[in-house]
Amino acid sequence: MTAPLLDVRNLSRDFDVSRPWLNRKLEGLEKVYLKAVQDVSFSVNRGETFALVGESGSGKSTIARLIVGLLTPSAGEIFFDGQSLAQGLSGAEARRLRRRFQMIFQDPLASLNPRWRVTDIIAEPLRVFEGGMPAPARRQRVGELLTLVGMAPEDGVKFPHQFSGGQRQRIAIARALAANPDFIVCDEPTSALDVSVQAQILNLMKKLQQEFGLTYVFISHNLQVVRHMANQIGVLYLGRLVEVGTPARLFEAPRHPYTRMLLDAVPDIEMTGRRRKKVEGEIPSPLSPPSGCPFHPRCPLANDRGRREMPLLLDGVACHAVEEGRTRP
Amino acid sequence: MTEPLLSVRGLTVEFPTRHGILTAVEDISFDIMPGEVLGMVGESGAGKSMTGNAIIGLIEAPGRIARGEVWLNGQRIDSLPPEAMRAIRGRRIGMIFQDPLTSLNPLYRISDQLIETIRTHLPLSQDAARKRAIGLLDDVGIPDAARRIDDYPHQFSGGMRQRVVIALALCAEPDLVIADEPTTALDVSVQAQIIDVMKELCAERGAAILLVTHDMGVIAETADRVAVMYAGRLAEVGPVRDVILAARHPYTAGLMGAIPRLGENLVRLNQIPGAMPRLSAIPPGCPFNPRCPRVMDHCRSHRPALSPIEPARKVACWLYPEVTEA
Numbered sequence: 001m002t003a004p005l006l007d008v009r010n011l012s013r014d015f016d017v018s019r020p021w022l023n024r025k026l027e028g029l030e031k032v033y034l035k036a037v038q039d040v041s042f043s044v045n046r047g048e049t050f051a052l053v054g055e056s057g058s059g060k061s062t063i064a065r066l067i068v069g070l071l072t073p074s075a076g077e078i079f080f081d082g083q084s085l086a087q088g089l090s091g092a093e094a095r096r097l098r099r100r101f102q103m104i105f106q107d108p109l110a111s112l113n114p115r116w117r118v119t120d121i122i123a124e125p126l127r128v129f130e131g132g133m134p135a136p137a138r139r140q141r142v143g144e145l146l147t148l149v150g151m152a153p154e155d156g157v158k159f160p161h162q163f164s165g166g167q168r169q170r171i172a173i174a175r176a177l178a179a180n181p182d183f184i185v186c187d188e189p190t191s192a193l194d195v196s197v198q199a200q201i202l203n204l205m206k207k208l209q210q211e212f213g214l215t216y217v218f219i220s221h222n223l224q225v226v227r228h229m230a231n232q233i234g235v236l237y238l239g240r241l242v243e244v245g246t247p248a249r250l251f252e253a254p255r256h257p258y259t260r261m262l263l264d265a266v267p268d269i270e271m272t273g274r275r276r277k278k279v280e281g282e283i284p285s286p287l288s289p290p291s292g293c294p295f296h297p298r299c300p301l302a303n304d305r306g307r308r309e310m311p312l313l314l315d316g317v318a319c320h321a322v323e324e325g326r327t328r329p
Numbered sequence: 330m331t332e333p334l335l336s337v338r339g340l341t342v343e344f345p346t347r348h349g350i351l352t353a354v355e356d357i358s359f360d361i362m363p364g365e366v367l368g369m370v371g372e373s374g375a376g377k378s379m380t381g382n383a384i385i386g387l388i389e390a391p392g393r394i395a396r397g398e399v400w401l402n403g404q405r406i407d408s409l410p411p412e413a414m415r416a417i418r419g420r421r422i423g424m425i426f427q428d429p430l431t432s433l434n435p436l437y438r439i440s441d442q443l444i445e446t447i448r449t450h451l452p453l454s455q456d457a458a459r460k461r462a463i464g465l466l467d468d469v470g471i472p473d474a475a476r477r478i479d480d481y482p483h484q485f486s487g488g489m490r491q492r493v494v495i496a497l498a499l500c501a502e503p504d505l506v507i508a509d510e511p512t513t514a515l516d517v518s519v520q521a522q523i524i525d526v527m528k529e530l531c532a533e534r535g536a537a538i539l540l541v542t543h544d545m546g547v548i549a550e551t552a553d554r555v556a557v558m559y560a561g562r563l564a565e566v567g568p569v570r571d572v573i574l575a576a577r578h579p580y581t582a583g584l585m586g587a588i589p590r591l592g593e594n595l596v597r598l599n600q601i602p603g604a605m606p607r608l609s610a611i612p613p614g615c616p617f618n619p620r621c622p623r624v625m626d627h628c629r630s631h632r633p634a635l636s637p638i639e640p641a642r643k644v645a646c647w648l649y650p651e652v653t654e655a
Binding site: 055056164165166167194195196197198199200202203206221222223224225227228251261262263264265266267268269270278279282283 | 372373488489516517518519520522524525543544545546549550583584586587588590591592596597598599600601602604
């Protein structure tokens with residue numbers, strides 16, 4: 001068994017969302033922290049896709065940003081290929097590691113500079129990481145990358161606004177691949193796209209993964225997409241992992257009541273006429289999370305222990321009821 | 330045979346631009362029966378929202394309804410003066426838009442907005458309107474409605490705001506509700522709740538729904554019939570079960586194959602090559618022909634009309650001998 005490529009241990013991140021100092025003094029307010037991610041641990045094997053799924057405010061994008069270093073963790077550690085990323089890397093070491101991971105964002109119009117030509121956009125990682133590369137070689141590499149993502153090398157002279165959403169996401173993928181990374185964090189890469197275009201991008205990402213042995217952390221709110229892409233899935237609720245498992249296990253035999261509720265809520269396109277349970281309540285505000293198990297106010301299986309105690313992630317699920325063998329209220 | 334509640338005949342919406350006239354919606358005809366839920370599905374730019382806006386007379390200038398007719402309960406409404414149209418909007422046709430924050434005024438309490446709308450359309454006193462508003466909020470599932478009615482929109486969560494918008498759309502007991510992507514901005518668990526509320530309340534009141542969305546799953550759960558739009562035209566219309574399980578138009582079939590499913594694990598999704606054409610470059614013949622896996626020579630030069638191929642089922646595709654030229 002080889003070591004995992006990415007190992008996230010007890011990762012937490014708080015955001016200070018207090019009112020300004022003067023207001024606090026005048027109004028007698030405390031500092032307020034939003035616990036976006038709490039005690040999250042998972043590992044991703046080489047060449048596999050780990051998907052994080054959750055609703056808005058569950059902390060999935062925060063985790064993505066923590067992994068690529070756009071945010072620093074409040075606690076916990078991230079190991080990439082055995083090396084800790086959390087202790088601020090510096091100099092040559094950082095450079096060498098950084099080029100191995102890339103990120104693809106949800107909105108390609110926001111993540112591509114509208115004033116740059118596509119060639120310059122895709123060549124940017126090359127300029128940063130391979131400054132010595134002569135311009136003709138760079139141009140050729142950009143052409144190869146464009147072909148790789150299903151576009152024409154001639155498209156390089158155009159600007160991002162001249163492309164459709166799907167093509168822009170292809171450009172973002174080409175840029176991510178430019179520095180030959182082995183690890184890509186994809187934050188809702190197809191959420192802004194139409195279904196037929198989404199299918200193209202998902203197929204492309206799967207093809208590239210096989211071709212280059214890429215490892216993905218794939219973040220999405222769409223359960224169907226996650227089912228299609230992932231080897232392992234982590235379900236997030238209010239900044240905590242509530243269940244982790246393979247797609248087959250998670251979708252065929254979900255154990256956490258939240259996972260079950262989420263699956264029941266997905267519209268039934270297969271027209272199986274399956275009966276569904278009504279979804280109860282809404283996600284509470286992360287500013288004032290409930291005591292104990294964060295899911296207990298909505299949980300049909302909640303008991304006193306759930307209201308007091310935080311369940312631990314044991315054997316892939318964080319739930320007292322599962323622990324105690326209770327499956328019905 | 331009951332009369333359709335809404336009848337759209339040959340609706341065409343055009344936008345004159347410097348580079349010529351763009352046709353956003355071309356020659357669309359469909360009916361909605363009283364109490365029926367018609368899903369209108371398509372990808373971005375297919376013209377589905379434009380169709381909804383044309384029905385309620387909200388096409389922004391310089392866009393205009395170039396041809397066609399819209400009939401509501403036997404009354405032609407597309408040619409009405411703006412004043413008369415305003416009386417129909419809200420009273421006889423309710424509207425639910427995608428983003429509840431833009432349909433609610435952030436500066437007014439929910440109570441003010443509901444009471445104002447109710448009193449505009451119904452002859453009720455302030456007190457009676459308030460009572461009615463609280464009842465409506467109760468119906469859409471807002472807990473503690475009597476107290477929360479005096480809150481501002483920002484004090485509600487996204488799902489709760491969309492419930493308020495549904496209450497607003499239903500407050501004058503309209504015959505038809507046009508819901509344009511009502512759940513697109515919401516999380517999946519909240520989406521399920523909103524769909525339930527919308528369906529239940531419309532069924533109770535006998536209101537028909539025109540549900541505009543890109544999400545085939547929502548259509549499958551909600552609609553009785555579905556109309557599939559592509560590049561401003563209707564590609565296929567039929568009962569939702571038939572269209573989803575046995576699509577006739579190659580575009581519908583491709584679209585269905587492109588949706589990842591919970592129940593199965595495919596290595597590769599079916600993909601439709603290319604993208605929807607821009608309005609300025611809609612190909613001659615069938616608009617889908619450059620992307621169609623079953624394209625024939627005839628398709629490149631002749632435009633198929635939406636024609637009945639089975640009872641209750643219409644398709645615009647040359648694969649079916651019944652189809653005529655547009």
